[in-house]
Amino acid sequence: MTSSPPAGAGRHRGLLARLRRPTGAPRRRSRARRRLNAGIRLVAALVLAGGAYAAFAPGISSAEDTPQLSTAAKEGKALFDKSCISCHGPNAQGVTDRGPSLLGVGSAAVEFQVATGRMPMARQEAQAERKPPVFNDDQTRQLAAYIQELGGGPQLPGDVPAMLAGANTSKGGELYRINCASCHGFGGGGGALSSGKFAPSLMPASPAQIYGAMLTGPQNMPVFGDNQLSPQEKADVISYVVTLQQQKDPGGFNLGRFGPVTEGLAIFLVGMVALIFTALWIAGKS
Amino acid sequence: MITRRLYRSLDERVGSTPLLRKSLVKVFPDHWTFMFGEIALYSFVTLVLTGVFLTLFFEPSTAEQVYRGGYEALSGSRVSSAFASTVALSYDVRAGLLFRQAHHWSALLFVAAIVLHLSRIFFTGAFRRPREINWVVGVTMLALALLNGFTGYSMPDDLLSGIGLRIIYSVVLSIPVAGSWLAMLLFGGEFPTAQLLPRLYISHVLLVPAAFAALISVHLVIIVVQKHTQFPGPGRRDRNVVGSRFWPAYTLRSVSLLLGVLAVAFALGGLVQINPIWIYGPFNPAKATSPAQPDWYVAWGDGALRLFPPADFRIFGRLVPSPFWPSVGLGTITFLLLYAWPWLERWRTGDRAFHHVLERPRERPGRVAVGAYALTFFAVLLVAAADDIIARLTRVPVTALVTALRIAILVLPVAAAVIAYLITNALRRSTGSGVTELTREDMRAGLTPHRARHPAGREPPLVPPPDQVVQMWRNPAGTWRWRWRGPGEELLSNEAYLSRDEALTAARVAFAGVRLEQVRPPAGVPLPPPRHRHPAATRAAGVTGWLALFLLGRRRRPGPPDGPPAEPGEEPPEDPGERAREPAARE
Numbered sequence: 001m002t003s004s005p006p007a008g009a010g011r012h013r014g015l016l017a018r019l020r021r022p023t024g025a026p027r028r029r030s031r032a033r034r035r036l037n038a039g040i041r042l043v044a045a046l047v048l049a050g051g052a053y054a055a056f057a058p059g060i061s062s063a064e065d066t067p068q069l070s071t072a073a074k075e076g077k078a079l080f081d082k083s084c085i086s087c088h089g090p091n092a093q094g095v096t097d098r099g100p101s102l103l104g105v106g107s108a109a110v111e112f113q114v115a116t117g118r119m120p121m122a123r124q125e126a127q128a129e130r131k132p133p134v135f136n137d138d139q140t141r142q143l144a145a146y147i148q149e150l151g152g153g154p155q156l157p158g159d160v161p162a163m164l165a166g167a168n169t170s171k172g173g174e175l176y177r178i179n180c181a182s183c184h185g186f187g188g189g190g191g192a193l194s195s196g197k198f199a200p201s202l203m204p205a206s207p208a209q210i211y212g213a214m215l216t217g218p219q220n221m222p223v224f225g226d227n228q229l230s231p232q233e234k235a236d237v238i239s240y241v242v243t244l245q246q247q248k249d250p251g252g253f254n255l256g257r258f259g260p261v262t263e264g265l266a267i268f269l270v271g272m273v274a275l276i277f278t279a280l281w282i283a284g285k286s
Numbered sequence: 287m288i289t290r291r292l293y294r295s296l297d298e299r300v301g302s303t304p305l306l307r308k309s310l311v312k313v314f315p316d317h318w319t320f321m322f323g324e325i326a327l328y329s330f331v332t333l334v335l336t337g338v339f340l341t342l343f344f345e346p347s348t349a350e351q352v353y354r355g356g357y358e359a360l361s362g363s364r365v366s367s368a369f370a371s372t373v374a375l376s377y378d379v380r381a382g383l384l385f386r387q388a389h390h391w392s393a394l395l396f397v398a399a400i401v402l403h404l405s406r407i408f409f410t411g412a413f414r415r416p417r418e419i420n421w422v423v424g425v426t427m428l429a430l431a432l433l434n435g436f437t438g439y440s441m442p443d444d445l446l447s448g449i450g451l452r453i454i455y456s457v458v459l460s461i462p463v464a465g466s467w468l469a470m471l472l473f474g475g476e477f478p479t480a481q482l483l484p485r486l487y488i489s490h491v492l493l494v495p496a497a498f499a500a501l502i503s504v505h506l507v508i509i510v511v512q513k514h515t516q517f518p519g520p521g522r523r524d525r526n527v528v529g530s531r532f533w534p535a536y537t538l539r540s541v542s543l544l545l546g547v548l549a550v551a552f553a554l555g556g557l558v559q560i561n562p563i564w565i566y567g568p569f570n571p572a573k574a575t576s577p578a579q580p581d582w583y584v585a586w587g588d589g590a591l592r593l594f595p596p597a598d599f600r601i602f603g604r605l606v607p608s609p610f611w612p613s614v615g616l617g618t619i620t621f622l623l624l625y626a627w628p629w630l631e632r633w634r635t636g637d638r639a640f641h642h643v644l645e646r647p648r649e650r651p652g653r654v655a656v657g658a659y660a661l662t663f664f665a666v667l668l669v670a671a672a673d674d675i676i677a678r679l680t681r682v683p684v685t686a687l688v689t690a691l692r693i694a695i696l697v698l699p700v701a702a703a704v705i706a707y708l709i710t711n712a713l714r715r716s717t718g719s720g721v722t723e724l725t726r727e728d729m730r731a732g733l734t735p736h737r738a739r740h741p742a743g744r745e746p747p748l749v750p751p752p753d754q755v756v757q758m759w760r761n762p763a764g765t766w767r768w769r770w771r772g773p774g775e776e777l778l779s780n781e782a783y784l785s786r787d788e789a790l791t792a793a794r795v796a797f798a799g800v801r802l803e804q805v806r807p808p809a810g811v812p813l814p815p816p817r818h819r820h821p822a823a824t825r826a827a828g829v830t831g832w833l834a835l836f837l838l839g840r841r842r843r844p845g846p847p848d849g850p851p852a853e854p855g856e857e858p859p860e861d862p863g864e865r866a867r868e869p870a871a872r873e
Contacts, residue, residue: 170353170363177445177567181575186445186566191576192677192684243359244565250376251387251559259446261672263560264582267394270558271550272402275395278546279321282539 069149076146079139083120092150098124105216106153107144112212114140116205118219126196127219130204154215160208163235169243172236179224180237187257188244193220203245207238311781314536315516315529319410321543322403328547329396330498336389336551337491343379345371346487348443348480357564365568368483372442373564388555393438395551397431397583404428408627408657411645412515415638418628420508425624427501430494432583437490439561439581443483448569449578452477453591460610462601478571515644520775521754524642526796528777577674587613589670593692648713651706658706662699666691708732754800756793758786759807767807768793770800 069077080092087099094101102110113119114135118128135143148155157163177186183199185191190201197220202210214234217223229237255262297303314320347367353360355370356377365373375382404424407413413421436454440447455477458469474481513527522528530536554560566575580588590612599606623630631653632638647654669676670691677684712724712732758768765782766789779796783789793802 168362169359170361173359173567174363177570177573177575181445181567181573183576185577186575187562190678192674194684196681196683198678198681240359247359247565249559249562251383251562252557254559254562257562257565258675259577260561260579260581260585261577261675263390263394264585264668266554266558267391267398267582271391271395271554272398274550275321275325275399275543275546276318278543279318279325282542282546283316283318283321 070145072142072145073149074146075139076142076144079135079143080146083134084143087121092147102147103151104153105147105151106155107148108154108156108212109216109218110144110147111140111156112209112216112218114143115212116209127198130200156208156212156215157231160211160235160238163231164207164239164242167232167235167239169236169239171233172238172240173243175229175233175237176240179229183221185257186259187254188241189257202241205241207242210238210241211235309510310531310533312510312532312536313527313529313780314514314532315527316539317517319406320514322399322406324540324543325547326396326399326403327502328544329392329399329551330502331544332392332548332551333389333396334495336385336392337495339385340375340382340389341491343371343375343382344368344441344487346441346483348478348483360564360567363568366443366483368441368443369563369568372444376562376564384552384555386555387558387560388551390438390560391554391558392547392551393435394560394581394583395547397428397435400424400428400431401583404624405657405661409647409654410515410517411641411650411653413628414641415628415632416512416640417508417515420505420512421628422625423501423505423508425621427498427505428624429621430497430501434490434494434498435581436584437486437494441483441486441490442561442563443569444563444566445569445573445575446563446566446578448478448571449574450580451482452571453588457587457591457609457613460607461614462604462606462610478569513642515642517644518646520772521770521777521797522643523797524640525798527642531780577672577678579671579675582668585671586664586667587617589667589673590616592673593667593670593688593695595692648710651710651714654710655703655707659699659703662702663695666695666698670695751800754797756797756800756802757805758789758793758802759805760786761807770797 080088081090084092084099087095088102089095089099092102110119113128115133115137117131117133120134121128122131133140147153180188183191183193184202185199188202191199193199199221205213211234212218213221214224214229214237215226224234249257255266345367349367350364351367351370353363353365353370353373355361355374357373360373372386375386377383407421407424436450440451455469455473458472459465461468469477472485473479474485514529516522516527516529519528530539567573579585591609594608594612596608598608634652670688673684673687673691676682677687708729709721709724709732711734712728713721715731716724716728718724718728754770754772756768756770758766760766761782765784766786767779767782768789769776769778770793779789779792781792783792790802
């Protein structure tokens with residue numbers, strides 16, 4: 001500190017000294033004075049920084065006192081405090097070993113998890129399963145609004161089904177086979193992952209839910225952000241999945257679209273059994 | 287009328303009557319398990335019929351093109367010609383999807399029927415002397431069926447089969463020392479290559495089917511020459527065949543079975559979707575899909591690859607990668623054992639005799655145990671190939687499932703073999719006809735091991751059985767017939783004879799050592815007299831024919847085309863020929 005300060009620091013101190021001491025004459029101060037001065041400056045800087053933070057930061061105290069929530073979010077908070085708080089904690093901050101913090105997950109995640117019935121979970125398990133949703137559409141939107149206003153995060157585009165109008169299904173199929181088929185399967189029927197986890201079937205998923213899943217990466221799914229799959233490409237993929245969902249299998253009964261496993265079962269259980277009965281009928285046991 | 291004249295003119299030129307007469311009265315034993323081979327044969331017929339249709343539209347090329355066709359979800363994609371033409375077969379060609387699916391279903395059926403046929407042959411001992419050649423031919427056809435099934439599965443160049451080809455490529459690479467060279471040789475470079483598809487195609491539609499046609503012919507000719515085996519039963523001996531004549535009874539059965547196979551293949555092809563490659567999408571090395579399995583008949587290899595632990599060994603300083611053992615290793619051992627089985631069993635039992643009557647499975651508990659081991663082993667492998675689907679449906683973690691299956695592959699086959707041995711051994715000692723009739727005493731008796739050795743090829747001594755008799759009579763038309771009567775059963779000769787001696791010879795060959803008696807003709811319509819020539823003349827003509835052939839052979843040069851080898855009806859005497867008992871010239 002005392003020995004040869006850098007040039008910049010020296011100039012800085014000189015400036016402050018000039019402000020305080022218009023005479024400008026360099027004069028040696030006592031060591032005690034210098035120390036006192038530094039202490040005062042430190043306290044002042046701390047007060048300044050703290051005050052600025054208190055004024056500009058999204059206030060902790062002010063949020064508790066005067067919640068700046070919209071009407072929908074208030075409704076959502078009421079629902080949250082009733083059904084979600086036990087695992088996700090007050091103000092969605094999360095509870096250790098029970099549920100993660102929801103700050104920053106965005107409304108897209110809430111809409112996906114709640115609309116597909118995955119949340120609220122019935123119990124703690126490897127992976128939440130799709131089931132009939134507990135909340136209706138309005139309540140889902142209110143919950144989403146609450147979480148969105150609480151911590152921000154990704155949001156669904158306004159009208160996902162409308163985006164499908166201009167989608168390129170065959171490009172979506174290409175993207176699906178590159179990005180999705182390795183877990184969800186060629187036919188969208190889902191597949192097994194490690195440790196009892198699984199990629200669910202896409203057959204019951206709505207376009208908005210698929211979009212939400214790609215955007216937020218629920219459970220074991222990776223996030224496909226807008227820099228990986230642009231919104232247009234997401235629409236292409238959704239368009240392909242919708243085609244898979246709606247496709248009437250031209251070949252007849254599809255055996256669950258499991259591929260050769262069920263086909264092999266079918267040839268023994270149906271084809272071979274039919275022919276064995278034919279042979280019994282024709283040749284008998286003489 | 288026209289048929290008759292046409293046939294006459296044909297007969298005058300090629301002299302087909304003796305052959306036809308012989309083959310039309312050929313006797314085939316009746317049992318439903320004898321139909322598996324025929325199901326396989328007719329599946330092959332279906333495969334050829336539908337396959338010819340498919341070749342008219344399929345393009346075996348990996349040249350890329352932009353898909354424009356009936357399946358909208360692919361419209362505009364760049365796909366290979368092979369894939370595009372297969373999708374076009376499914377969507378744009380009239381009846382194309384029906385034929386594609388019927389072809390694929392009958393391929394699955396073909397191999398299934400072959401495996402059942404093989405199991406029947408195995409468990410009843412039909413591979414024993416003199417039928418080892420046909421066993422070898424049959425096992426070769428099984429191997430060819432697996433090969434052709436896999437090439438057909440791989441040809442559409444879809445994502446699922448592309449994954450399978452990549453696995454095969456890796457399997458070939460895993461062969462020590464020669465692997466990379468073999469892979470280069472087979473695939474024409476590093477996977478994926480453009481050369482592969484034409485190779486798969488030519489082998490699938492020409493080479494292997496031609497080999498099949500040849501082997502099937504050999505298989506059938508050997509059956510005709512050696513006669514079909516029959517199950518033991520009243521009146522059935524190593525020297526006769528009890529069953530229905532080829533014409534009309536057996537022809538009717540066989541044709542109805544052909545129609546049944548066609549019906550099943552086309553019903554499945556029309557009603558149940560198989561190999562929807564438009565859903566799988568075109569192959570691209572960067573893509574993968576799950577679940578991914580091959581067709582059932584190669585899935586055992588997939589299952590073995592999934593179960594085998596990742597263990598690389600070094601043998602003589604050479605790395606043997608872990609995929610080698612469950613794929614090439616297992617396949618080689620399986621087929622070597624299959625090929626060698628008739629000789630292995632002969633070495634074990636010392637039984638070198640000729641057999642034409644089958645064994646019931648219970649007579650050989652050891653063989654049943656080996657068969658049960660093998661079938662259970664491969665069944666567990668098939669289950670293992672589907673582990674991801676099972677994990678998904680049951681929510682059991684894949685890793686836990688693999689561990690369980692690794693234990694199962696070691697334990698279950700042994701357990702199945704032990705249980706099968708005990709049950710067959712108990713059955714052998716019981717008087718019951720089936721598993722349900724086993725008593726506690728039988729099971730206890732079954733616990734003592736089976737030690738009885740085969741009576742080293744000796745036929746049972748010819749003591750006249752007291753409860754059997756062969757009865758002969760003279761028909762009002764002057765011809766002779768006979769029948770065999772045993773306890774509760776009666777077998778009628780299905781040919782009439784011109785003389786008493788002739789009938790006597792036939793009855794003695796078919797039922798040697800059985801008491802003979804002459805009776806009054808029973809009621810019923812007698813057969814018309816046979817139209818073959820007088821035996822003495824036939825014999826003389828036969829001797830002449832043989833003499834002529836012999837002389838021609840001595841000249842060591844192909845004789846003149848008008849050389850008189852044999853006229854119709856001049857066949858060497860192979861009396862008493864083919865009768866209902868088909869007393870064949872067997873020693």
